[in-house]
Structure formats: C-alpha cells, structure tokens
Amino acid sequence: MRSRFAAPVLAALTAVLTLAVAVPAAAVARLDDELSAAVSAVRVTAGQAQFYLTARNLPEGALLEKAQVTVRAGNETLAAAVEPAAGGSPAGGPERSVVIVFDASVSMDGEPLAQAKDAALRYAAAVPADVRIGLVRVGDEAETLLEPTADRRAFAAAVGGVRAQGSTALYDAVAEGQAVLARQPAGDRRLLVLSDGADTSSGTSLDLLAMRLRREAAVLDVVAFGEKTDAEALRRLADSGTGQVRRATQGEELAQAFLSAAAAFSAPVRVTVRVPATLAGRSTRMTVEVRAGGETADAATTVAFAADPRAAGPGAGPAAVTVGGPPGWLYPVGGGALLGALLLGIAALAGPRRGLDSRRLAQLDRFALRRAAPEGGPGAAVQGVQGAALALTDKVVRARGRHERITVQLEQAGMRLLPHEWTLLRLGVSFAVTVLLGLLVSPVAGVLLGPASAWAGCAFYRRRRAARRARRFAEQLPDSLQLVVGSLRSGFSLGQALAALVRESAEPISTEFGRALAETRIGVDLEDALEKAAERTDCRDLSWLVMAIRIQREVGGNLAEIMATAVDTMRERARLRRHVRALTAEGRLSAYVLIALPIGIGAWMFLIRGEYVRPLYTEPLGIVMLGAAVLLVLAGAFWMSRLIKVEV
The missing domain is CATH 1.20.81.30 (Type II secretion system (T2SS), domain F)
Structure with missing residues (x-):
C-alpha cells in the first residue's frame, strides 16, 4: 500500500521542484532578453531639453534611431526629435564601458584559447566605437591586462598576449573586473565573463561576490564554454546582477554568444524636446518610451526645466509662476536696519567700562528726579522716537507680568539694561536677522526663520553670559x-x-x-x-x-x-570639578562634533549645491524629512548633554 502511493507522490514532488527551478530561471532569462532603455547627459536650455538615449536588447534588425520615441513630462506629451549621435561618442554623451573577464587557465590551452581570442576580437568589432573595452585575465590570480579604452588596437594587442597557464581564480577576477568598472565614469557599465570550468583558487567566496554584485546592481553576462563549467555558480553570478548565461561548446557557438552579448549595445541617439511655457522653471519627472520591433521600454529621470524669458512676452502662452527677487529698495533699507541694530547691540551690551565710583553714581542716578530734555535739539527727533519705542515696550513688558523675571535674568547675566531696553534690543535684532535672511536666502525663509532664530539667539547669549x-x-x-x-x-x-x-x-x-x-x-x-x-x-x-x-x-x-x-x-x-571637567573633555568635544556635523554639512551643501538640497524645503516629503532630522538632532543633543554632565 505504501509503495502504491509513494510513486505518485514522488512524481508530484519531482514535478513541483522542477517547476520551482525552471520557472524562475525562465523568467529571469526572459527579463534579461527584454528591451530596456537609459537616459543620460540631460541638458536644459530655455524652451528645450536635450538628452542621449541608449537601448539594450533591441529586437533583431531594429535600429534605435528608427524607433518610435515618446517623451512625457508630468501630464504633457512633448514634441521630440531623434537623430543619431555624431561620431558615436558625442561630448557630454553617455559613457559606456565593458570589462571582459577572460578565462586563461591551463584548461583553456590550445584550440579553446584561440577560439576564445577570436570571439573576443569579433565582440570588439561588433560593439559601437564609443564603447570602451577592458580586459581582466583569469589565472592563479586576477590580473588587469587593460583598463577600459576605445582603442581597438590596444585591445587586440592585449588579447593577443594572453597565455593559458595556472589555476582558475574566477571569483577574484570577477571582483577585480567590477572594481575596474567602478573606476570608470558613471554610465552604462557591464561585465562579460568567459569561463570554462569551476573556480579553484579564489580568495573571494561566491556568497560575498554575489552580495557585492547585487549591492552594486552590476550588469553581468556569462559565457559558459565547454562541458566542465560550474553551471550553478555561473547562474548565481548572472542572477546576482542583471544578465544571463549563454552556453557554447564549439568555437562558432562561442563567437555567436559573444556577438549576442555585443548586440545588447546600441549606438546612442540624441533626443531634443520642446518644453512648453507651462513647464518652464519647474522640476518634474520626465518619462521616455521607446517602441522598436513590437517591444516597448521605458526610462525616467527627474529634470529641472530652465525658465523661459520669452514666456512673458506678448502673445505667449500661460507662463510658469516664478517667485521674483527682492525689490531694489529692500537692500539699502535692510542694510541700514541691520547696521543700526548691530550698533545698538554693541553699544548696549559692550558699552564703556566704568569704574566703581561711576557705577555708584549711576545707581544713585536711578533714584534721582528725571529732568525734561531740552526741546528743539539736533537729536530731539531721534530721542523722541527712541523714547516712544522704549515706553511702548515697557508697557508691554509690565502688562504681561514679565518685568520682574526679566530683571532677575539681566542681573544674573550682569547686563546693565532695563527689561524694556533688553526687549527692544531683541526686537531690533530679530528684525535685522529677518531682513538679512530675506536678502541672502529668500523672503519666505526670512519671515519663517528670522524672528525665531534671532529671539532664541538673544536668549542663548544671555544664558551663556549668565553661566x-x-x-x-x-x-x-x-x-x-x-x-x-x-x-x-x-x-x-x-x-x-x-x-x-x-x-x-x-x-x-x-x-x-x-x-x-x-x-x-x-x-x-x-x-x-x-x-x-x-x-x-x-x-x-x-x-x-x-x-x-x-x-x-x-x-x-x-x-x-x-x-x-x-x-x-x-x-x-x-579642584574636583576641574578634574571631572578634564575627564569629560573628550566626551564634550565628541558631542559638539556630532551635533555640528549634520548642521555644518547641510549648510555647506546649501551654499555650494543649493539645487541639490532644494527639495528638502520645497517638497512636502522633504519638509517632513527635514523636520524629522531636526527633531532627531535635538534629541541627540539633549541625550549627549545629559550623558556628559557629571554633578559634583
């Protein structure tokens, strides 16, 4: 009875396992053969944008320059003109590099090595002229014979000098090839691996290599030559990146496998699109759709279109809404206000140092009767405005019940100012910082950040002085x-x-x-x-x-x-406090560095690459991320301040 049911069960399990292995492999193979496209070297000018388009795995007989290209930005379809890139390697066009990992172990000696060399040379002749080719030899250890270059004679000389010797350090060679590609300019970078047997002497494990290829999103094609290849390891290498395994047992099959890999490259085309006035000055997602030989591929990138000054002319269509710069009168007014606030702060906070007798006379003078100032003097108008401002501030401070508290705070800081004078000074500094931020950054940033930062800065100064x-x-x-x-x-x-x-x-x-x-x-x-x-x-x-x-x-x-x-x-x-302070000096310095690091890097990036960090304060998601970062920095600062504080 048991044997009667065992055979069907085993057959069913075998079928399931076969499907589990075959279906993903077939799916990966189909994905690797699908048409794909890439956009690079985007340039924007007033009224138009230009970029270079490359495709991989074009259907047989299809040309990219003859393909149907549709460009969309947001909800609009843009008029596009496609033309071949002159010379195959236009200035500013996409950089394309490939490194051939060439198995030259002793098992390749003789006719297999000659067939492999012929296939590599035919591959170099088949790829477009702008593709740079490098060569890494597989032997006892990985050896870079040629850095990627467009010089086909140099590549032919490097291939001709390969000799079969040593064991097979395949994984080390693949890792070396990926490192060579990483040193190349950003663009289309690929690996082509030729192997005729299992790895025998690598220091790099297959697991670590697969993890690296997956992390770096490597594009890797494998050519398995002969009957002794490690099919499972080669399939895992190809699956770790984006590529496929091609098999060959004879010289002509090997050449066809290399030519099939070369067909993945296509000559780049230059696409020029007209940008309507509604998109001028805006940053949006641009999608490029390519139709060739009945297949479709998409590529997308974010583009910041240039503002078109012609959009504001007569007869122009709807123009993009842009925020103008500050008016001309704001610069002298803001500069004067800033200078006045700084002078007032210096005069009030620094002031001349008075002797003991002068301080005693000043204290007694507070209880003396105030005499009316002479009228009509040259400074009567200024004194009148200043007195009115001080009187108004004094009323506000007393009405809100903060007079006594501010008096105690000023006494603790040793500042010879009255509460309403200190409040008026903080208001002046807040106005000056608001104007300064409005001039240097934007009016919105000045209004939102200026008053709060200046008010908090004055409070920090007073607390610091009191401490x-x-x-x-x-x-x-x-x-x-x-x-x-x-x-x-x-x-x-x-x-x-x-x-x-x-x-x-x-x-x-x-x-x-x-x-x-x-x-x-x-x-x-x-x-x-x-x-x-x-x-x-x-x-x-x-x-x-x-x-x-x-x-x-x-x-x-x-x-x-x-x-x-x-x-x-x-x-x-x-003495004990000084000793503890010396012991915690390193911790305090580390805390200062950790707190200042994100702030300093953010300020530096804002100054040198403002467009890079602009989404942080213009996009909703960026604002949320920026707010979360500020909260995390504040939480970290509070935690570190408690950690390094030792009570004596």
Whole structure:
C-alpha cells in the first residue's frame, strides 16, 4: 500500500521542484532578453531639453534611431526629435564601458584559447566605437591586462598576449573586473565573463561576490564554454546582477554568444524636446518610451526645466509662476536696519567700562528726579522716537507680568539694561536677522526663520553670559573669602571685612557683595542679603556659607575658623570639578562634533549645491524629512548633554 502511493507522490514532488527551478530561471532569462532603455547627459536650455538615449536588447534588425520615441513630462506629451549621435561618442554623451573577464587557465590551452581570442576580437568589432573595452585575465590570480579604452588596437594587442597557464581564480577576477568598472565614469557599465570550468583558487567566496554584485546592481553576462563549467555558480553570478548565461561548446557557438552579448549595445541617439511655457522653471519627472520591433521600454529621470524669458512676452502662452527677487529698495533699507541694530547691540551690551565710583553714581542716578530734555535739539527727533519705542515696550513688558523675571535674568547675566531696553534690543535684532535672511536666502525663509532664530539667539547669549558670570563668581569666591578670614582674624567685624572685600575685589565679586552691603543699609539682614546674592549667582557654596554664618550666630563659635574651613571645602570642590571637567573633555568635544556635523554639512551643501538640497524645503516629503532630522538632532543633543554632565 505504501509503495502504491509513494510513486505518485514522488512524481508530484519531482514535478513541483522542477517547476520551482525552471520557472524562475525562465523568467529571469526572459527579463534579461527584454528591451530596456537609459537616459543620460540631460541638458536644459530655455524652451528645450536635450538628452542621449541608449537601448539594450533591441529586437533583431531594429535600429534605435528608427524607433518610435515618446517623451512625457508630468501630464504633457512633448514634441521630440531623434537623430543619431555624431561620431558615436558625442561630448557630454553617455559613457559606456565593458570589462571582459577572460578565462586563461591551463584548461583553456590550445584550440579553446584561440577560439576564445577570436570571439573576443569579433565582440570588439561588433560593439559601437564609443564603447570602451577592458580586459581582466583569469589565472592563479586576477590580473588587469587593460583598463577600459576605445582603442581597438590596444585591445587586440592585449588579447593577443594572453597565455593559458595556472589555476582558475574566477571569483577574484570577477571582483577585480567590477572594481575596474567602478573606476570608470558613471554610465552604462557591464561585465562579460568567459569561463570554462569551476573556480579553484579564489580568495573571494561566491556568497560575498554575489552580495557585492547585487549591492552594486552590476550588469553581468556569462559565457559558459565547454562541458566542465560550474553551471550553478555561473547562474548565481548572472542572477546576482542583471544578465544571463549563454552556453557554447564549439568555437562558432562561442563567437555567436559573444556577438549576442555585443548586440545588447546600441549606438546612442540624441533626443531634443520642446518644453512648453507651462513647464518652464519647474522640476518634474520626465518619462521616455521607446517602441522598436513590437517591444516597448521605458526610462525616467527627474529634470529641472530652465525658465523661459520669452514666456512673458506678448502673445505667449500661460507662463510658469516664478517667485521674483527682492525689490531694489529692500537692500539699502535692510542694510541700514541691520547696521543700526548691530550698533545698538554693541553699544548696549559692550558699552564703556566704568569704574566703581561711576557705577555708584549711576545707581544713585536711578533714584534721582528725571529732568525734561531740552526741546528743539539736533537729536530731539531721534530721542523722541527712541523714547516712544522704549515706553511702548515697557508697557508691554509690565502688562504681561514679565518685568520682574526679566530683571532677575539681566542681573544674573550682569547686563546693565532695563527689561524694556533688553526687549527692544531683541526686537531690533530679530528684525535685522529677518531682513538679512530675506536678502541672502529668500523672503519666505526670512519671515519663517528670522524672528525665531534671532529671539532664541538673544536668549542663548544671555544664558551663556549668565553661566560665565556665575562660573567666574564661583572661581573667585574662595580667594575672596580668604581675605574676609584675614580681616576677621585681625579684629574687624563681618560687615567691615565685606566692605574691604568690595573695595579690593574685581567683577563680579565686588558687584554682588557691594549690592548685599547696600541692602543691609536699608534694613535687610546681612544673611538674607548674602542669600539673595547666592540665588542671583546660582552659587551653592555661598548658600552653604550663609547657612554656616546663621548657625554661628545662633550657637556661637569662631567665625574666622568656620569660614576658613568653608574656604578649604570650596577649594577642594573646585579642584574636583576641574578634574571631572578634564575627564569629560573628550566626551564634550565628541558631542559638539556630532551635533555640528549634520548642521555644518547641510549648510555647506546649501551654499555650494543649493539645487541639490532644494527639495528638502520645497517638497512636502522633504519638509517632513527635514523636520524629522531636526527633531532627531535635538534629541541627540539633549541625550549627549545629559550623558556628559557629571554633578559634583
């Protein structure tokens, strides 16, 4: 019973396996024999576009210059004129190269080698004159005998010098041929492999070679010569790229196989199309359809058509919508606004450095009665506009309840500006950056990016300045307190010691402790005034010192010794912070480089190849990709900042 059902089952399985192997192979063979086309060297001028068209696997007797060529751009069909490319290798035309991997192992010695040489020479004579041919020899190791060249005499000499010797390093030779092709100009690049036996000495495995051919989309045809070829390996090589396996057992069959491979090349033709006014200045997908001998092939490429100035003339058809450049008056106005904003920023943020007496007079002047400015002076109009702008900004800041918060932020940064002055300065810088981006990039980019980037840049500057001031305060604090310790040991009170510290110290120690002493003169406790100074400078060391002073006031003790101990602790903490900063320097530098790399490359590409990155901010998909990239960079920056930050 079991044997009765076994035979039909085995027969069915055999049929299925045979179909599983034969059908894909037949399908691949049919695909390899299909007509295909390629477009290259596209040139656009006002009102027209020109490109070169090549075809592969033309039907027998068909000529590309006689084929029916239809060109479409978007939903429009363009009028096309086809003509042969003069000389076969026009300037700017497609580059076509082929490398023949020639099996010259010892098994080819004698008549097979002579037949293979004859087939290679007939192949060189059959392909168009612009096709450059190279030669790689298969032996004990791969050897490049000739780089691809259009000189047929040089190729004939290289073929004539081939001698049969050594084993068969077929896979190494195919890899070498692909490397030779990779060094050639972009265009139609192909491999033609002749093999009469299995690989015996390659260092490259078949799996790695097949993976490389598939990754590089190699075009590879294989000619299996004789009865001892490794059919499975050769089929896998052909399937890894785009090609087919041709078999030959005799000299004439070998020559016909080479000539069949040569027929895949066709002489290029030049196609000129007229571009209607509706497509002028637009980037669109251009599709080329070729009909020859009852077969059809398509090729497509993206083309940015040139703007046609004639489209705006009288009687012209509908013109493409283009965005004009900025008006002429925008340059002087924008330049003046930018210069004024920069001068205002420099004058407000830098300003002349004033001495201690000048700063004290300025502080007292804030409480003095304001006198009306003389009328009719030369600067009365300017001062009037400036005063009106400041008054309006002051009302806005106070109405939104941000006056106190901005005051604290400016004090932390050590900036001698009032909240409404700082707000007006940020508005001026935002306007200047908007105008600058509008002039250099585009008005849309200026409006979208200018205000936000300038506003955020000013905030970053203030935070950076506050952080530097706080760091300087923390670095100067131990040495400054050592002076207070000496004064206390000499018999001075804490207030007198701090007054001496204010006179002898530099910014920001003198400013913060001077303000604390000034607050004590209007009734604030010294500890509370020092605590506020610690909050303004974000200094935990000073907060702990104030806590120690409070405890000493309650329980008693030697204040000089307490402060001396606190100073030693501060110095040890500062030393530890510097040590940690040195250890994390490499990580911080790596983070800076990784964050700046995509930004720098994007800016560089925008400057030197603006048309290459234009789809990122003109196409919907590009805008989505750009937004995702910005979010990923921000996430990476946040993650790295947390990673390299070590609390001490």
